[in-house]
Amino acid sequence: MADRFARCREAGRRAVEFTLQYQRPDGAFIWDKGIRDAYHKQIWSWSLAGELSPAHRLADWIVANTLEADGSVRDYSGDIYKLSWMAQGAHRLQRYDLSRPLTRWLAGQQADCGGFPHFAGDQWLRALPTAWAGLASLAVGRDEVAEAAAKWCLALLDQPDVGRFYYRTSVDGTLATADVDPDALFIDMTSIEQPYWEIGLPWMLCDRLFMATGSHEWLESADAFFELHLRCADDRFTHTGSGKSSLAAALHFVLTGDERARAAALAFCDRLLETQRQDGSWIVGGDDALLIRIDAATEFNVWLQEITGLLGDHEER
Numbered sequence: 001m002a003d004r005f006a007r008c009r010e011a012g013r014r015a016v017e018f019t020l021q022y023q024r025p026d027g028a029f030i031w032d033k034g035i036r037d038a039y040h041k042q043i044w045s046w047s048l049a050g051e052l053s054p055a056h057r058l059a060d061w062i063v064a065n066t067l068e069a070d071g072s073v074r075d076y077s078g079d080i081y082k083l084s085w086m087a088q089g090a091h092r093l094q095r096y097d098l099s100r101p102l103t104r105w106l107a108g109q110q111a112d113c114g115g116f117p118h119f120a121g122d123q124w125l126r127a128l129p130t131a132w133a134g135l136a137s138l139a140v141g142r143d144e145v146a147e148a149a150a151k152w153c154l155a156l157l158d159q160p161d162v163g164r165f166y167y168r169t170s171v172d173g174t175l176a177t178a179d180v181d182p183d184a185l186f187i188d189m190t191s192i193e194q195p196y197w198e199i200g201l202p203w204m205l206c207d208r209l210f211m212a213t214g215s216h217e218w219l220e221s222a223d224a225f226f227e228l229h230l231r232c233a234d235d236r237f238t239h240t241g242s243g244k245s246s247l248a249a250a251l252h253f254v255l256t257g258d259e260r261a262r263a264a265a266l267a268f269c270d271r272l273l274e275t276q277r278q279d280g281s282w283i284v285g286g287d288d289a290l291l292i293r294i295d296a297a298t299e300f301n302v303w304l305q306e307i308t309g310l311l312g313d314h315e316e317r
Helices: 002-020 042-048 052-065 080-092 096-107 127-139 143-155 197-213 216-230 240-256 259-275 290-316
Strands: 124-126 164-166 168-170 186-188
Touching: 002 042, 002 259, 002 290, 042 052, 042 080, 042 290, 052 080, 052 096, 080 096, 080 127, 096 127, 124 127, 127 143, 127 197, 143 197, 143 216, 197 216, 197 240, 216 240, 240 259, 240 290, 259 290
Parallel strands: none
Antiparallel strands: 124 168, 164 186
């Protein structure tokens, strides 16, 4: 097992080396003038690999150049999901000059029912940004934001069709089924290559809330999302979009000892080891565009380091 974890960490290290080559001398991470909103994951990823100086230089550049007075970030178009990434990475690095303004801005985007839209002002609320913003808020001690977000997520467990998991609601909390929204978004529980993160992030949020509060109600809620995830198609923990769910699984194993969760997390890591390119990047969905490879390398290092850290530490104890 130690060798398996070492290979995971080394794969993550290679991924970071691949991304670091695109950081500019001034600390910015903009390699293409037409792509100006792709530096939200780097602070977290680089920090986990011990590349603290590049992470701080990027944070310095953001604070000096693109952080707005209201706490949002220029060129991100109010993308709550992406800015939740940035907030969590900055807070881990103790860059409170970035994490605090970001999480204040995030809290201002929460609907009365507890959910968050993907983009500020959108008419639909969605599981992905809601749970991710909830986790960012929990990290800085905004428990009330996180708990309201989690309660919104829990309402999604009440579904009209066992074969579908609808993951959006209106701003008043009404589930956006096909009857409500002709363009309704859902996970098809019988098909592969689904957006499993729409279940995985609410699962992770509930586990983190259990850690923060000690309330077993949150752990029971996490169990409900885990069991739902297990009903998804066979690639539920090996698809490239399964990283968030796999980190949730590693955390769930540490909290509960459920071996199914441990096996799920390790299955994702093994898949990343099998598919990493020689340059340290990954192709996602057959797309080898540089943006996709940079984004995947940045994110997958986070999952590799976080999962092996959780599971390795647990075994050592």
